Amino acid sequence: MLSCEKLTKFFGPFQAMNDCSISVGANSITGLIGPNGAGKTTLFNLIAGAHRPTSGKIVFLGEDISDLAPNQRFARGLVRTFQIPHEFHHLTVLENLMMVAPHQPGERFLSNWLSPMTTRRAERQTRDKARDVLEFIELTHIASQPAGLISGGQKKLLELGRTMMTDAKLVLLDEPAAGVNRTLLRKIEQKIEYLHDKLGYTFILIEHDMEMIERLCQPVICMAEGKVLIEGDFRTVRSDPQVLEAYLGERAGAKQ
Numbered sequence: 001m002l003s004c005e006k007l008t009k010f011f012g013p014f015q016a017m018n019d020c021s022i023s024v025g026a027n028s029i030t031g032l033i034g035p036n037g038a039g040k041t042t043l044f045n046l047i048a049g050a051h052r053p054t055s056g057k058i059v060f061l062g063e064d065i066s067d068l069a070p071n072q073r074f075a076r077g078l079v080r081t082f083q084i085p086h087e088f089h090h091l092t093v094l095e096n097l098m099m100v101a102p103h104q105p106g107e108r109f110l111s112n113w114l115s116p117m118t119t120r121r122a123e124r125q126t127r128d129k130a131r132d133v134l135e136f137i138e139l140t141h142i143a144s145q146p147a148g149l150i151s152g153g154q155k156k157l158l159e160l161g162r163t164m165m166t167d168a169k170l171v172l173l174d175e176p177a178a179g180v181n182r183t184l185l186r187k188i189e190q191k192i193e194y195l196h197d198k199l200g201y202t203f204i205l206i207e208h209d210m211e212m213i214e215r216l217c218q219p220v221i222c223m224a225e226g227k228v229l230i231e232g233d234f235r236t237v238r239s240d241p242q243v244l245e246a247y248l249g250e251r252a253g254a255k256q
């Protein structure tokens with residue numbers, strides 16, 4: 001579904017991405033791990049189009065998307081969520097979902113005048129879909145609260161819900177477990193599993209929570225210093241000496 005080929009990225013003299021190649025199969029949940037500063041978020045930025053690679057190429061569903069703008073990638077089904085959820089603070093939770101739906105006729109001034117019925121019908125459909133999504137992410141009870149006032153974990157669920165308002169094919173999830181309590185974390189995992197198993201979503205997931213990576217991800221890719229150290233199933237990656245040194249060793253050391 002996605003392949004990143006020999007990506008490099010320089011920020012001034014600093015090389016954040018160093019000949020990094022990954023490929024992601026359709027309907028997989030790929031875990032992206034690595035120590036702080038390994039280049040995981042930079043890789044997401046390159047895939048989503050927030051940054052352009054210095055060299056290398058990105059192919060999505062057979063098309064070279066390296067030169068496409070983020071909105072063009074989004075229109076092709078490549079959707080990204082953020083470490084810190086980017087909700088619209090003053091809009092309600094329901095409105096936040098409705099905002100995401102692509103190609104709404106009401107966005108075009110003329111169509112509001114020329115075909116108000118069509119616009120209203122489309123808005124009703126979007127609202128109905130948003131209500132279904134709210135039910136799925138179990139946030140119906142806070143539908144009319146301003147999104148800026150809901151909890152961090154609820155914002156993560158809302159982010160996941162916002163991907164469901166789009167025609168997402170590949171979802172880039174940036175630390176879905178960060179700052180989320182254990183109960184809500186299990187709920188987020190179940191939602192990801194459902195979207196993957198029942199709706200055929202493909203995910204790439206950056207996460208520092210190893211339990212979540214172990215439960216959800218196959219394969220797991222470990223990065224360090226802007227490149228891939230190893231790819232494999234969780235157990236293989238976890239026991240690789242390079243990984244232990246670069247990442248898990250660092251965590252184990254921190255516990256002593």
Ligand SMILES: Nc1ncnc2c1ncn2[C@@H]1O[C@H](COP(=O)(O)OP(=O)(O)OP(=O)(O)O)[C@@H](O)[C@H]1O
Pocket residue numbers: 011014016034035036037038039040041042043
């Ligand atoms: N816009 C930028 N300008 C300069 N340096 C940057 C920029 N973005 C990232 N970097 C650097 O690139 C390196 C990789 O950062 P990145 O955020 O991709 O790491 P990460 O693996 O996501 O880390 P973390 O797990 O801490 O989020 C870091 O050394 C970071 O300081």
